[in-house]
Amino acid sequence: MTLLYASTFTDALGRLAAPEQKQAKLAAFDLQLDPRGNGLQMHRIEKAPGFWSVRVSGDLRIILYKEGETTLLAYVDHHDAAYWWAERKRVVAHERTGAMQFVEMPIVVDAAPVVPTISAALPIETKTKPAPASYPFSALTDDQMLDVGVPRDWLKLVRETKLDDVVQLYAKLPAEAAEALTDYATGGRLEDHIAVKAVDADPFTHPDAQRRFRTVDNIEELRAALDQPFEKWAVFLHPAQRALVERKWSGPARVAGSAGTGKTIVALHRAVHLAREDEGAHVLLTTFSKSLATALEGKLHILTEAEIAVRSRVTVRALDQAAYELFSRAFGQPNLATASQVQAAIKAALDADPESCMTAEFLFDEWDEVVDAWQVSSEAAYAEVPRIGRKTRLGLRQRTAAWAVFDFVRERLAQRKLTTWPEIYGQLSTAAIGKLPFTHIVVDEAQDLTVPQARFLAKAGEGRSEALFFAGDLGQRIFHLPFSWAKLGIDVRGRSHCLKVCYRTSHQIRVSADRLLPATIADMDGVEDGRRGTVSVFDGPVPSVSLFADQEAEIAGVAKFIETACTTGAMASEVAVLVRGNAQLKRARAAISMAGFDPRNAASPVIALMHDVKGLEFKSVAVMACDEDALPDPERLRAVGDDADLATAYDTERHLLYVACTRARDGLMVSAVRPGSEFLDDLRA
Ligand SMILES: Nc1ncnc2c1ncn2[C@@H]1O[C@H](COP(=O)(O)OP(=O)(O)OP(=O)(O)O)[C@@H](O)[C@H]1O
Numbered sequence: 001m002t003l004l005y006a007s008t009f010t011d012a013l014g015r016l017a018a019p020e021q022k023q024a025k026l027a028a029f030d031l032q033l034d035p036r037g038n039g040l041q042m043h044r045i046e047k048a049p050g051f052w053s054v055r056v057s058g059d060l061r062i063i064l065y066k067e068g069e070t071t072l073l074a075y076v077d078h079h080d081a082a083y084w085w086a087e088r089k090r091v092v093a094h095e096r097t098g099a100m101q102f103v104e105m106p107i108v109v110d111a112a113p114v115v116p117t118i119s120a121a122l123p124i125e126t127k128t129k130p131a132p133a134s135y136p137f138s139a140l141t142d143d144q145m146l147d148v149g150v151p152r153d154w155l156k157l158v159r160e161t162k163l164d165d166v167v168q169l170y171a172k173l174p175a176e177a178a179e180a181l182t183d184y185a186t187g188g189r190l191e192d193h194i195a196v197k198a199v200d201a202d203p204f205t206h207p208d209a210q211r212r213f214r215t216v217d218n219i220e221e222l223r224a225a226l227d228q229p230f231e232k233w234a235v236f237l238h239p240a241q242r243a244l245v246e247r248k249w250s251g252p253a254r255v256a257g258s259a260g261t262g263k264t265i266v267a268l269h270r271a272v273h274l275a276r277e278d279e280g281a282h283v284l285l286t287t288f289s290k291s292l293a294t295a296l297e298g299k300l301h302i303l304t305e306a307e308i309a310v311r312s313r314v315t316v317r318a319l320d321q322a323a324y325e326l327f328s329r330a331f332g333q334p335n336l337a338t339a340s341q342v343q344a345a346i347k348a349a350l351d352a353d354p355e356s357c358m359t360a361e362f363l364f365d366e367w368d369e370v371v372d373a374w375q376v377s378s379e380a381a382y383a384e385v386p387r388i389g390r391k392t393r394l395g396l397r398q399r400t401a402a403w404a405v406f407d408f409v410r411e412r413l414a415q416r417k418l419t420t421w422p423e424i425y426g427q428l429s430t431a432a433i434g435k436l437p438f439t440h441i442v443v444d445e446a447q448d449l450t451v452p453q454a455r456f457l458a459k460a461g462e463g464r465s466e467a468l469f470f471a472g473d474l475g476q477r478i479f480h481l482p483f484s485w486a487k488l489g490i491d492v493r494g495r496s497h498c499l500k501v502c503y504r505t506s507h508q509i510r511v512s513a514d515r516l517l518p519a520t521i522a523d524m525d526g527v528e529d530g531r532r533g534t535v536s537v538f539d540g541p542v543p544s545v546s547l548f549a550d551q552e553a554e555i556a557g558v559a560k561f562i563e564t565a566c567t568t569g570a571m572a573s574e575v576a577v578l579v580r581g582n583a584q585l586k587r588a589r590a591a592i593s594m595a596g597f598d599p600r601n602a603a604s605p606v607i608a609l610m611h612d613v614k615g616l617e618f619k620s621v622a623v624m625a626c627d628e629d630a631l632p633d634p635e636r637l638r639a640v641g642d643d644a645d646l647a648t649a650y651d652t653e654r655h656l657l658y659v660a661c662t663r664a665r666d667g668l669m670v671s672a673v674r675p676g677s678e679f680l681d682d683l684r685a
Pocket residue numbers: 232233236237238241257258259260261262263264265266473476502503504614615616617662
């Protein structure tokens with residue numbers, strides 16, 4: 001006998017009180033040991049063919065679906081609610097795709113005047129004819145809908161669905177069908193969603209079935225799955241995610257996609273997959289900051305709860321942290337130069353040459369983005385180096401003058417035995433590359449890699465097709481100028497794939513945030529990340545973009561937003577107030593205080609800078625103080641030494657607002673003092 005569990009079971013388990021969860025899990029473990037359920041009180045549910053109820057305790061019931069040698073843990077709830085759930089479901093293999101589905105049974109109502117609506121608690125089929133304009137699916141044929149996994153019982157109801165009700169299809173239809181229809185209703189093509197047809201195969205192993213059903217191989221696996229805080233991502237991957245995780249790649253590969261489409265989840269599963277496949281593997285799972293690495297490590301622990309040996313083959317570190325450790329081991333602890341030490345050296349060189357027509361800012365950028373980044377070590381090499389990403393051309397005389405400054409900086413750093421990050425990566429790429437302990441490197445947030453990091457990774461993965469895997473979104477690049485990965489030896493062309501299902505942000509928030517970015521962004525190698533066709537799996541309130549007369553009024557407005565979020569289901573720690581820079585932090589604190597919280601208390605809403613929230617998510621987010629003179633940040637723009645780089649710096653400021661807005665799951669408020677940042681017009685458009 002085979003035991004499976006469904007995502008509906010873990011979802012329902014998560015909603016029970018803790019003692020009830022414990023009892024339900026014990027009954028589930030009994031079923032794992034004996035899927036026939038001998039010794040348990042089981043009853044066939046008359047009105048729901050194939051479904052059985054198992055008495056857990058009192059009136060708590062597990063709903064099982066049994067067919068042949070298969071037992072499925074389908075749902076768990078109190079008696080009446082559990083029966084109510086089962087009586088409205090059928091478990092059937094889709095006639096066209098072969099994927100096993102839970103199909104909600106539509107109720108047919110004969111009364112003609114009832115307006116068709118999917119948003120009702122139960123679907124109501126009527127005989128009224130909808131007007132095509134507001135009914136996006138009215139012209140679809142049966143075949144078109146069956147091809148994407150719509151159950152036959154729902155064909156008519158789908159045709160009668162209004163545009164405003166489309167996102168609610170997720171609550172009623174199998175996810176593959178809802179995704180396809182949502183994309184179609186928002187301008188996409190159904191042809192892009194035609195499901196794999198595997199009618200003769202086991203319907204539970206169809207790629208679409210695996211996003212809702214999981215076979216349990218042993219009690220440890222079931223215990224790990226049920227003990228987790230019901231993290232769906234740990235088990236139920238989207239077929240597009242699973243394909244990227246399990247594929248044998250012929251070179252460096254990359255997963256892209258809008259914020260919240262599960263790129264981090266894919267990176268994490270990929271790392272575990274590599275470690276699982278090969279006992280000799282040692283995987284570095286890395287990202288750009290220590291806090292994100294810590295979050296990744298927490299998720300790794302959830303995912304490998306029942307696989308301690310696999311866990312031991314994955315090391316999670318921020319990339320700089322990993323490089324520092326590797327360098328220290330190979331060459332001794334480095335003494336790192338700070339940006340201000342480099343700036344001081346540039347200033348000293350310029351002071352000695354009052355004739356120079358280059359600014360200290362320009363020279364610092366040139367040092368940072370070109371000379372140090374590419375480890376240029378001589379004037380001749382500087383004359384040759386392609387100044388990728390730098391738009392202002394330098395003539396020979398200017399390069400010679402600039403080199404005199406850089407030579408001075410290099411000498412001063414050497415005298416003081418100071419090392420820069422590019423030097424660390426440079427030495428690792430040459431002297432230590434044969435001794436790296438990692439067989440594979442999986443990089444999350446890869447859009448913010450620096451040149452030296454990318455060069456190092458290219459060297460680390462050289463000659464091994466599966467060694468490098470990247471996850472990132474070009475629309476979230478907020479730290480560095482773009483450069484060609486291919487020229488450095490990381491060629492993901494033909495191996496870059498975009499995820500299209502957004503799990504984090506509501507449809508309304510995603511649509512607003514997407515307006516900040518072009519529909520497609522290409523990197524320097526011509527690899528495109530497309531946002532078109534992305535769908536969110538749930539609905540929420542329309543985000544607000546509010547302009548206030550002054551700071552006091554804005555603080556009061558944000559305080560009200562926080563209060564509302566906290567009284568409508570969010571815990572205070574699930575609410576965040578984000579600002580562009582340190583100068584705006586006091587406004588965030590004032591808003592939190594006015595909402596009745598102590599900003600110093602850890603259980604209060606989170607206050608953070610936009611730069612620090614990459615990879616995080618909150619139930620509700622207020623992005624405040626987006627004033628005209630705060631976003632784009634004038635300091636940042638002033639620091640751009642090369643006027644020609646201004647447009648790129650503007651883009652990164654825009655990306656920053658995109659990152660901030662897409663941290664929100666359900667509620668988003670963006671605010672400013674009038675007239676507000678120019679970016680807000682795009683959000684509102
Ligand atoms: N297959 C899945 N099933 C359910 N939830 C998922 C799935 N994949 C991802 N998620 C959830 O979606 C949310 C976003 O995932 P993740 O952080 O991986 O997205 P991302 O694309 O890396 O986002 P960002 O670009 O903002 O960093 C998380 O809450 C994650 O648990």
